[in-house]
Amino acid sequence: MSNLDGLARRATTRYLRVSSLVDWSASHRIGECMFRILHPVGEVAEQLGVGLTTAKALIKTGELRSVKIGRSRRVPADALHDYVRRLDAEQNGDGAAAGTAAPSVEAPIAIRH
Known part of the structure; x- marks a missing residue:
């Protein structure tokens, strides 16, 4: 066995290990960007930087609007942005008093695969 054969075998083994971890379906192409509605x-908790229990409490109290699909609870993207805007307005005012505009959260949240 030549040194080149061993190198090719190692490269193939690495490829097979990596490819088994990657979902190669069409929605996961490199560079493709998908926006969730x-x-x-759990994802909302992660985006807000809070725990799952806190996120569920925000939904239960109505502070964070949500919908049900079957047995699953989902938070609309605009409800998440509205909640952050409301928090910002409550804690920092409308931004005019300080002479600076409030940070924009208009851009949708991108999920890169």
């Missing part, structure tokens, strides 16, 4: 509660 509805977010699972």
